[in-house]
Amino acid sequence: MPEGHTIHRLALDYAHRFQGTAPQATSPQGKFSDAADLLTDAELTRTEAHGKHLFLLFRDTDWVHIHLGLFGKVALGDTPAPPPTDTVRLRLTNETSYADLRGPTTCALITPTEKQAIHDRLGPDPLRTDADPATAYARVRRSRTTIAALLMDQKVIAGVGNVYRAEVLFRHRIDPYRPGRDITPSEWDAIWTDLVELMHEGVRDNRIDTVRPEHTPEAMGRPPRVDDHGGEVYVYRRAAMPCHICAGEIRTADLAARNLFWCPTCQRR
Ligand SMILES: [Zn+2]
Numbered sequence: 001m002p003e004g005h006t007i008h009r010l011a012l013d014y015a016h017r018f019q020g021t022a023p024q025a026t027s028p029q030g031k032f033s034d035a036a037d038l039l040t041d042a043e044l045t046r047t048e049a050h051g052k053h054l055f056l057l058f059r060d061t062d063w064v065h066i067h068l069g070l071f072g073k074v075a076l077g078d079t080p081a082p083p084p085t086d087t088v089r090l091r092l093t094n095e096t097s098y099a100d101l102r103g104p105t106t107c108a109l110i111t112p113t114e115k116q117a118i119h120d121r122l123g124p125d126p127l128r129t130d131a132d133p134a135t136a137y138a139r140v141r142r143s144r145t146t147i148a149a150l151l152m153d154q155k156v157i158a159g160v161g162n163v164y165r166a167e168v169l170f171r172h173r174i175d176p177y178r179p180g181r182d183i184t185p186s187e188w189d190a191i192w193t194d195l196v197e198l199m200h201e202g203v204r205d206n207r208i209d210t211v212r213p214e215h216t217p218e219a220m221g222r223p224p225r226v227d228d229h230g231g232e233v234y235v236y237r238r239a240a241m242p243c244h245i246c247a248g249e250i251r252t253a254d255l256a257a258r259n260l261f262w263c264p265t266c267q268r269r
Contacts, residue, residue, distance in 0.1 A: 051122050078097060139156045
């Protein structure tokens with residue numbers, strides 16, 4: 001499942017290639033054909049992301065709501081576009097670019113009211129300028145649920161996925177099993193500020209790096225991480241490997257239906 005930085009990056013990429021133009025919208029797969037017809041000759045005026053939800057605005061009223069889910073993907077490129085295959089739910093093309101959306105959980109034409117209802121269900125997103133961390137903390141501080149599960153709950157905070165939750169808890173030496181109500185205001189401030197910074201870097205670099213300068217491969221004289229997720233991290237998918245700080249073994253367990261990674265020495269209760 002892509003994390004929020006990927007969706008914000010897609011919003012920027014769609015804007016960069018299509019905003020201010022009236023791309024041709026088609027649905028080679030057929031499932032979005034009626035909606036695509038309604039978008040013919042419509043100008044793409046804005047793009048936006050909130051957590052893992054992507055929104056493309058056509059004219060001033062027609063929002064396309066996209067959620068990639070587990071398997072959705074977007075391929076963007078310069079024209080000429082490759083021949084369309086029947087797996088493409090939504091293709092946009094203009095003179096210079098194409099974008100193919102495949103396999104999303106959601107791709108729907110919605111009204112501004114329906115869009116607002118989606119925002120209302122989501123917690124604040126560290127990548128949005130209108131985000132209020134106090135809204136998220138109000139939920140965290142009254143919850144007995146673990147902080148690791150709360151960070152994955154899109155109603156509490158939007159856009160954080162499995163990598164950022166594990167890494168931000170490690171960076172602040174917080175035991176992932178601590179209940180939300182034991183997280184202090186200053187700890188929450190530190191988590192939020194760090195997520196804002198790390199996730200903006202993720203959008204910029206299109207990958208997740210979370211190690212501090214003193215823990216890079218160069219600084220530590222260690223080989224770079226080999227993982228198809230890329231990026232230098234402290235604990236994510238490093239089970240049974242030595243911690244970069246204490247050299248103890250990184251542990252893994254199932255939490256909120258996803259693998260959790262942490263260092264039991266560095267992250268004490
Ligand atoms: Zn450690």
